Amino acid sequence: xFLRSFxxxxxxxxxxxxxxxxxxxxxxxxxxxxxxxxxxxxxAVRRHVHIFNSHPxxxxxxxxxVSELEAERTxxxxxxxFKIAVRGALGSLGDALVWAGWRPASAxxxxxxxxAGAPWWLGPLVFLLVYNAGHLALRAWGFRIGxxxxxxxxEVLRRANLAHVQRDIARAGALLLGMCLPLLLGNGAxxxxxxxxxxxxxxxxxxxxxxxxxxxxxxxxxxAVALIAALAYGWLT
Amino acid sequence: MSALLSVLxxxxxxxxxxxxxxxxxxxxxxxxxxxxxxxxIPAEGAMLGAVLEAFHLAILPIxxxxxxxxxxxxxxxxxxxxxxxxxxxxxxxxxxxMFALGWERIGGGSVNLMRRFNERIAPSGTSPITAxxxxxxxxxxxxxxxxxxxxxxxxxxxxxxxxxQVLASAWVFGPEVARGLLVASAAGSAAAALRLFGGWTLRxxxxxxxxxxxxxxxxxx
Numbered sequence: 450x451f452l453r454s455f456x457x458x459x460x461x462x463x464x465x466x467x468x469x470x471x472x473x474x475x476x477x478x479x480x481x482x483x484x485x486x487x488x489x490x491x492x493a494v495r496r497h498v499h500i501f502n503s504h505p506x507x508x509x510x511x512x513x514x515v516s517e518l519e520a521e522r523t524x525x526x527x528x529x530x531f532k533i534a535v536r537g538a539l540g541s542l543g544d545a546l547v548w549a550g551w552r553p554a555s556a557x558x559x560x561x562x563x564x565a566g567a568p569w570w571l572g573p574l575v576f577l578l579v580y581n582a583g584h585l586a587l588r589a590w591g592f593r594i595g596x597x598x599x600x601x602x603x604e605v606l607r608r609a610n611l612a613h614v615q616r617d618i619a620r621a622g623a624l625l626l627g628m629c630l631p632l633l634l635g636n637g638a639x640x641x642x643x644x645x646x647x648x649x650x651x652x653x654x655x656x657x658x659x660x661x662x663x664x665x666x667x668x669x670x671x672x673a674v675a676l677i678a679a680l681a682y683g684w685l686t
Numbered sequence: 687m688s689a690l691l692s693v694l695x696x697x698x699x700x701x702x703x704x705x706x707x708x709x710x711x712x713x714x715x716x717x718x719x720x721x722x723x724x725x726x727i728p729a730e731g732a733m734l735g736a737v738l739e740a741f742h743l744a745i746l747p748i749x750x751x752x753x754x755x756x757x758x759x760x761x762x763x764x765x766x767x768x769x770x771x772x773x774x775x776x777x778x779x780x781x782x783x784m785f786a787l788g789w790e791r792i793g794g795g796s797v798n799l800m801r802r803f804n805e806r807i808a809p810s811g812t813s814p815i816t817a818x819x820x821x822x823x824x825x826x827x828x829x830x831x832x833x834x835x836x837x838x839x840x841x842x843x844x845x846x847x848x849x850x851q852v853l854a855s856a857w858v859f860g861p862e863v864a865r866g867l868l869v870a871s872a873a874g875s876a877a878a879a880l881r882l883f884g885g886w887t888l889r890x891x892x893x894x895x896x897x898x899x900x901x902x903x904x905x906x907x
Contacts, residue, residue: 455707460827462804469808473824476817491816498808498815505708548746549882552710556743557879559715560736565903569732573719580710619882623889626880627896628903633740633873635904646866653874658893661881662744664874669741669787672871676784679863683856 450477450512451592457508465500471508472497478516496525502536504543506587511535513595514602521599531600538606546611547587550618555580557625564632630654691724692765692843693836699757700835704747704797705828712757714738714786721761725768734767734779735760737868738786740876755793758835759786762842769843770850777857780864781850783872789842796838800830 453474460469472494483490503511511532518528559576563569598605634642634650642650657664699720702712710716714735722731742756763786767778807823857864883889 456705456824456828458708459705459831460804460808460824461704462801462808464805465808469820469824469827472820476820480817487817494817494820495815498820544746552713553743553879553882555710556713556715556739560739560876561900563715563732563736566907569722569729570719572736573716573732576713576715577710584709619884619889620892622883623880623892624896626876626883627893627898628900629740629896630873630877631897631900631904633869633876635901636907642862642866642869646863646870649866650870650873653870654877657874657877658880658886661878661885664878665741665744668871668874672867673784675867676780679859680853680856683858686858 450474450516451509451588453477454505454509454512454588454592457503457505465498466502467505467508468498468501471501471511474508474512475515475519478512478519482516482520493519496528499529501532503539504547506547506584507539507543507591509588509591510539510595510602510606513592513597514599515595517596517599523600527600535603535606538603542606542611546615546618547584550615550622551583552580554618554622554625555583557622557629560629561625561632564629564636566636688725688765688768689840689843692721692761692840695721695724695761695765696758696839697832697836699761700755700793700838701828701832703755703757703835705831714742714756714760717757717760718764721764722768725765727764727768730767730779731764734764734782734786737779737783737872738763740872741783741787743876743879744882746882752798753794754787754790755797755838756786756790758793758838759790759842762786762789762839762846765839765843766846766850769847770854777854777859777861777864778850780868781853781857782846783868785842785846785849789838789846792842793838796834800834803830 453476457467457470457474459473461467462469475497476494479490479493483493497515501511514535515528515532518531555576558579559572561572562575563572594605595602634647634654653668656668699712699717702709711720716735718735718738719728719732722728722734725731738756738760745753745756747753763782766785767782770778804827807827880886880889880893886893
């Protein structure tokens with residue numbers, strides 16, 4: 450099931466989200482529980498292809514807990530209510546912890562190495578190793594608490610106090626972002642840049658710091674307009 | 687050979703984006719280095735990937751949101767740069783990044799279409815689905831994603847190569863201006879990521895400490 454969880458989003462669609470993937474990943478448990486009862490197994494499969502969603506790294510919480518519930522021959526309505534109850538939490542927790550925290554912070558570690566002039570392979574490799582250490586630890590933790598606590602896993606998630614982990618990741622991310630920007634501006638993507646572009650970079654960075662993602666579109670648009678103007682000048686002269 | 691490698695790279699990167707295993711091989715930082723290594727320009731590919739990563743730091747794949755597919759676009763851009771050759775060098779990275787930022791919308795659109803198609807093969811609870819059928823359908827969807835990623839990458843590489851070769855000849859401002867424009871834009875986009883970590887009001891002390899450290903690294907090096 451652990452290995453299958455890596456493919457949980459393989460049939461992602463707008464109707465069932467990861468419902469099909471959830472049934473796919475749960476199959477080894479269902480085969481064991483319903484050994485000698487293929488009709489019971491197939492009925493259980495049909496129960497689990499409905500709409501479901503979760504952050505992919507935390508789906509083990511649901512897989513482990515549902516395996517326990519199925520093994521206890523819990524009635525299908527209770528299992529479905531459990532899945533509905535946990536899916537929101539598993540999604541939002543993973544989004545905040547991983548997509549908005551661990552991933553950009555790990556990427557910034559790799560970027561610092563690249564822009565500091567490390568060998569070309571070092572930044573990407575360090576990013577992959579650091580990121581996936583956290584990724585695999587989170588997946589394993591999810592399965593562990595899911596199997597151990599079953600239907601009470603919701604309480605365990607609430608008590609897990611992952612806020613301090615998020616805070617530490619955010620602090621590291623802010624520090625690394627601060628390191629990354631001077632390296633990018635100073636070393637300039639394999640070559641120094643002159644002060645007018647340095648100044649433009651500082652202004653753009655200030656805009657980004659203050660406005661967040663809302664600054665990205667105007668910045669990229671300005672870059673595109675400048676490029677078009679420069680190319681037009683080149684063609685016409 | 688390079689075209690075959692672009693197919694392989696695109697398939698792996700496209701698959702990793704959502705379907706399997708989401709180990710972040712599809713992030714621009716890694717996709718650029720991987721594609722660069724395969725295309726024979728590892729250092730340039732890694733740098734291109736890093737610059738594109740800076741543009742994508744603050745973009746989040748939340749829930750069912752539709753977002754650009756940066757991994758295959760990065761791989762396509764790297765192969766395009768390799769195929770365009772050294773004659774396009776001066777503005778190559780700027781043109782390639784601009785191409786990638788546009789091509790990722792095509793990749794994102796292909797993901798959206800694939801997800802719509804997956805609705806047809808995804809079983810509903812009332813259909814006579816069996817355990818083996820689930821496995822077949824799920825595997826078929828993953829194969830489709832691999833194929834999609836490969837096609838988006840190789841098509842992007844071919845179109846991107848033309849883009850670079852046609853436009854590079856019109857660039858009369860030299861490599862430094864191209865680099866300056868690119869770096870300034872990348873810095874602005876990357877800085878937006880501070881919002882993810884709590885924003886300026888909360889995190890400015892750590893950000894400033896990092897900025898001082900980064901500046902010292904530039905000055906001393």
